[in-house]
Amino acid sequence: MFKKVSQSVVFRISVMMISVILMAFTSIFSAMYMSQLSEFDGAAINLSGSMRMKSYQLTTEVALYQQTKQQSHHQTVLTLIDEFEHSINNPLLQKDFSLEQLTEQKYDYNQIKVQWQTTVKPLILKALTQESVSPVIAPLTEFVTSLDNLVRGYQGIFEKRMATLRLIQISTLFITLLFVCLCLYSIHQHIALPLKELTDVARKSAKGDLTQRFTVIREDELGLLAATFNNYNQRIARIYGDLEQRVERKTQELKRSNQILTLLYHVAQEVNESHAGELNYNRVIHQVSEVSGLSNIDLCLLTPEGDVPYQHIVTETDRTASQNCEQKNCAECLSGETAVVTLINQQQVLQHRYAIEKSGLHYGVIVVTLEPESTMQLWQQQLLKSVAEQLALALSMRSQSDQQRRITLLNERSIIARELHDSLAQSLSYLKIQVTRIQRAISDYPEDAKLTSPVTELKEGLNSAYRQLRELLTTFRLYIDSEGLQCAVLQTMQTLAQRSNIDISLNYKTAHIPFTPNEEIHLLQITKEALQNALNHSQGTEVSIQFTEKEDHKVEVTIADNGVGLDETQQELNHYGTVIMQERSHSLGGEFLLANRSEGGAQVTFSFYPQYLKS
Template sequence: MSERKKQHFINSVMSYITLSLATIIGITLISIFISFWVTELADKDAQAINLSGSMRMQTYYIGLVLERENVEAAQQAIEKLQNTWNSPLFAQQHALLQEPKQQHNLLTRHFGIAYTNWLHHTKPILMAMAKGQHKRSEIEFLLENQVLLTDALVTQFQNDAERKIVNLRTFQLLVLLITVSVGSLVFYLLKNRIERPLSQLTETAEKIGAGDFSQRVDVGGTDELTLLANTFNRMSESIANSYSKLEERVDERTRALKQHNIVLDFLFQTARNILESPNGQFDFQTTVENLSKVLGDHKLELCLFTERGEKPYLQLVSHNKAFAHCEQTNCSECRNQDSSMQALLLSRKTGFPITIGERHFGIIDLQLNNEQELPEWQHALVQSVANQFAIALSMSEQKDKENRFVMLSERTVIARELHDSLAQALSYLQIQVTRLQKSHDKQKYELQQPIIDELREGLSSAYRQLRELLTTFRLKMDEGGLQAALENTVAQLRERSNISIQLDYKLKNVPLAASEEIHLLQIVREAGQNAIHHSKGRNVLIELIQTSDNKVQLAVEDDGIGIPQTPEKFNHYGLAIMNERSRNLGGAIEVQPRSGGGTRISFTFMPSITRQPIA
């Protein structure tokens, strides 16, 4: 592993690029330094050329002054020219003259010749001429020779400066060539070792992103991009394998979801059919057939028992075939929860009891095709259907119990109302008949006519009460609910009287239980009948509203003659009926005089739905 890392580092593309860039930077710095050094050397060449050129004029000036025989000026000119030869610009040349002659360059040799001629030949003669110690006829030749040597020196200074410039240009061209070569190498590395592999990686990544996991990257070499390409290929292969496995899992989950959807839809339809079955008449046969299809055409048998029965009162079989497990003539073993047959069915997971609580309704027996093992989802499905069957049967039994209870309650109400109305009226008539018989026995015929009148009035009253009771017993609550029933009752009351009866119903946002609606309807009917028969008014208002504290208030008002001081004796059986119904709703009837004349019967109670605790 360490050898691989070392090889990877040596052949690294970044190492090549770093080395190339370092080379370019180094060459640039060296070229800058050498150019600076050359320019530094040539910095005083122009001044040296200018200074050496001025020595020619100084030489001519000396000759001019000597011709004018100005000795002092000539000496000063000679001294000035000497100082010029000793200028610091020529210090390097003076120093080089001290070296051996074989080490002198061309400039040093010309400088040495011109300086030596001036110092040892021209200057002494000029000094002697200035002092008058030498003939002036040789001055022209002497100065001409010195000027020629000085011109050669100036030319050599110029050549030396030009040579430095040529060398600088040559060096700069060489540096440029090296820089271009190194840059070309870097460009080649970037193009072939970075750009091309990255382009392949990018193109392959796009194809893999589009779902083509068969793509591979072919990058040769031993650098980082090669390692990256190999890793990328392994990643692509791993993704392809994972994607293939994922597709298999998705297909498997999809099949499972479809299967679960079928199961849930079947359970939902079964529950819906149970709830929508009229009077608890649930179609078990269709459900058993559909369940068999969902399970894969397994054979099913449904046996239902009474609470103490030993034989099924209902036995349904799918595929129209009976089983040996629970035949029509021998089904008691399936009925007994502790039987060995049921234990065998449950142990084989082919028997599913239909129970709720301690109540056992029957069993669903399942026969597997080819004796295969029942899957867990099928076992859960059949058990859920068995539980729904138990709920359906329990709801049917509960509905039967409720119907019997309602029937007994209504019979009690009928008996009470018959006792409070017809029974008392008949008792009254029986008393009048007894009086009539005594008057006949005592031959007091003058007393018979009033008794006969009372009998006639009592019979009329009893007949009227009988009709009212029959009308009351025929009351029903149709799909329109309480409002429709009240409107129907008001219409019937209007047909029996010339009194204007108005209904103000404002309970559209308050749900009422069925028993509450029945009690309210009966109270309104009794109060309306009392207003028609006894108020002697012209208008009746029936008002049903919701109060601010979520209570329901019923009020029946008339503009008649009012109520007696002892209202309990006024139509006593009607008030008794209303009081009893109001107590069943948790309230009490109030009979009060109406402001402006008439009677007001009111009643307030809290609906059961608003008494439920809020979670």
């Protein structure tokens, strides 16, 4: 505690002030003391000097009395003797005799007093009765000499005391000056310099340089102030750094939010402007990866009826696929739940899945595969959810647009079928009736090949045209509802199966492919035409229909029977409706093949690339 107090600036300054005051008091008190000692030194000198004067007066008065014998001189001698005794016994001459250093002066005084009492006084009194003063002169001279020594002694004492006073004053002044210099040096070293450094640090800190620190380590008030200032600077710098980090973090968040909003705005704008939900999904998912900072993102697009994606977009081509992707097991991902999955290299990673669904229909899923020891932040999850919602909206709009186009196309075909039925079909029916009447009319005449042959050919041509027209009307009246191509093919199979005993099977493996309404119509018509030909001409017992997807995403449709096969020599282009099927295949940019099977029967093969691959 005392050490702490002794190192205080206030304590040091107080000590300095008290020391200066003590030195001043010492000088004052020493002067007062010496003045007190020398208070009656002048009186003692004067008194001893008056005694010497009285000695001379005594000699003079004794001599005058011996010469004149006047009684007044006698009386004066006695008076002078009394005054001398009163003077010699005055306490002023003995006031400092108790001091050891005045032993010699005391001895001189006592000798003079003894000499007065034993020698000088008796001689003077005796000389009053004698005629001559000569016996008194020599002792009185010696006595005056002793008085002179006593006077010089008192004067020496006074001078010595004055010299001591001067020495004390000079010493005190010198010590005071020295102490003041020491105090000034101490103040300069321990107060002024630290204050200057502290002021410089404060001034630089006020200008924004918070790296400044007070380097002097002290345990006084300035040390406490410096430590507090250092802590203050450190805390301010830390707060300032934290504020800068927070501002930087907020700036990054604002930039990220701006990027997210820009991305979502562009996606929404593209969706709205397309009017059919058509998007560049590859570009969108790569932009999402760039904005979110997530490198391994999968976008799997499915049809509502499919269980495997028709389009699989990845942002990291050299990634290690999961076992689910390798095994085409998409059901777990479509659940939209976060799960730990195993990669094909047996490494386990965390996957976040965001289902792309709207109105209960699943259109796909966004899968984010995280690196080990990493997690997704909240804003990244929100971004993926928003993108999934936008993609769901786009795909829903595309599905609705396809359905609308499908309905519009079917309505147009129904209108065409009705108009054909009301115009061309009626005309052909009328011509058939007229040809029948002509046949009946010429039957009453002898047969003439020149007459009957053209009529027969005309009837067959009309029957063929009418049959083709009826097939065309039936084709135009085909209906594909919102359940898709597979349901329409099944309905067609059920309708045609009622007209024959042939067993019809369907292997439909393209439910995941988003066919356009035009593609669905052409595929259904080709399938119906080929199936109808097999039922009418194959003479077999089984017909199989297969819809498959090749590794290059090419769709292949095959209709095969186990019947008699095709007549290789038959060259009629319009036989079995092959021309119509070829035209439909060409309109889709596909390839059409009609051939016999090695195991017996005929097979129609049609392959093409769907429209979604081209977009």
